Amino acid sequence: MRAPASDLPIVLAAVGVRAGTQDILRDVSLVFQPGAPTAILGPNGAGKSTLIRVAAGLLQPSLGSVTWGGLSAKSLQRRAIVFQRPVMLRRSVAGNLAFALAAAGCPRAHCAAAVERLLARVSLGALHDRPARRLSGGEQQRLALARALAREPEILFLDEPTNNLDPAATKAVEAIIRDADASGIKVVMATHDLGQARRLCGDVVFLANGAVVETAGAADFFSRPRTEKAAAFLRGDIVE
Numbered sequence: 001m002r003a004p005a006s007d008l009p010i011v012l013a014a015v016g017v018r019a020g021t022q023d024i025l026r027d028v029s030l031v032f033q034p035g036a037p038t039a040i041l042g043p044n045g046a047g048k049s050t051l052i053r054v055a056a057g058l059l060q061p062s063l064g065s066v067t068w069g070g071l072s073a074k075s076l077q078r079r080a081i082v083f084q085r086p087v088m089l090r091r092s093v094a095g096n097l098a099f100a101l102a103a104a105g106c107p108r109a110h111c112a113a114a115v116e117r118l119l120a121r122v123s124l125g126a127l128h129d130r131p132a133r134r135l136s137g138g139e140q141q142r143l144a145l146a147r148a149l150a151r152e153p154e155i156l157f158l159d160e161p162t163n164n165l166d167p168a169a170t171k172a173v174e175a176i177i178r179d180a181d182a183s184g185i186k187v188v189m190a191t192h193d194l195g196q197a198r199r200l201c202g203d204v205v206f207l208a209n210g211a212v213v214e215t216a217g218a219a220d221f222f223s224r225p226r227t228e229k230a231a232a233f234l235r236g237d238i239v240e
C-alpha cells in the first residue's frame, strides 16, 4: 500500500503524559483535521504546550498513541513549530533564514531567492542584514514564522505566538497566520488570548488540568460553552 502523502489527520488516542507522579495530560483523545486554525485554550499550566509537543511528534506520550495521516512513523514530517520564545542564531535576519532553508533541504541555487520571498511574506525585507538578536520581540516572532514556513509545512504549530507582544506586533503576526491558513497550511495554536482565538480559529480545544474539557466550533464555544468550566474561563474567572 502506498503511504498517504499527508501528515493529516493527526489522531491522539487516549494520550497520557506523566512527569514523575504528575499527570500533565490525561486521557486526551483528539483529531486535528485539515481546515481552519484550531485554538488550544486553557489556563496556565493546563497542558497546552505539552499537547502541542505531543501532536508535533516532539514528545513521546507515556500512554496512548499518536498517528499522522494514519502512520505512527515520523517519515513525512511536514510539520513546523514556533515556540513561545524563539531562539535566534547569532546571524543576520537573512542568515537565520538561509540556515533554516538549508536545513529544510532547499537547494543552494534557490536559497537566496527563497530568503527574499519568505522575508517579503513576513514583511521583514527591510531588515535583511540586521542581526536577528537585535530585532524587537514582534520582529523575532515574524522571523521565527518565516523559518517555520521555510520548511513548507502542511501543519504549523504555534505556542502562544503573540505572548508579550504589543497590539501592532500582534496584528502583524496574526496577518501572517491568516496568510498561512489561506495558503492551505493547517494551523494549531495555543493561546490564552481569547480575542485572538475568536479572530483566527474555526474550532477550539479547551483544556484544563491536563484533560480536554470541551471541543467545539469556535462560534459555538464562545457563544454557548457546554461546560461550567469553559463558561467560567470565558468569563475570566480563575479555572484550575
Ligand SMILES: Nc1ncnc2c1ncn2[C@@H]1O[C@H](COP(=O)(O)OP(=O)(O)O)[C@@H](O)[C@H]1O
Residues within 6 Å of the ligand: 019, 022, 024, 042, 043, 044, 045, 046, 047, 048, 049, 050, 051
Ligand atoms: N518536563 C516536565 N516535567 C515536569 N512537569 C512539567 C514538565 N513540562 C510541563 N510540566 C508541568 O505540566 C503542567 C502543564 O504544562 P504546560 O504544558 O507547559 O501547560 P501550559 O502550556 O498550558 O501552560 C504544568 O504544571 C507544568 O509545570
Ligand SMILES: [Mg+2]
Residues within 6 Å of the ligand: 048, 049, 050, 159, 160, 190
Ligand atoms: Mg504553554
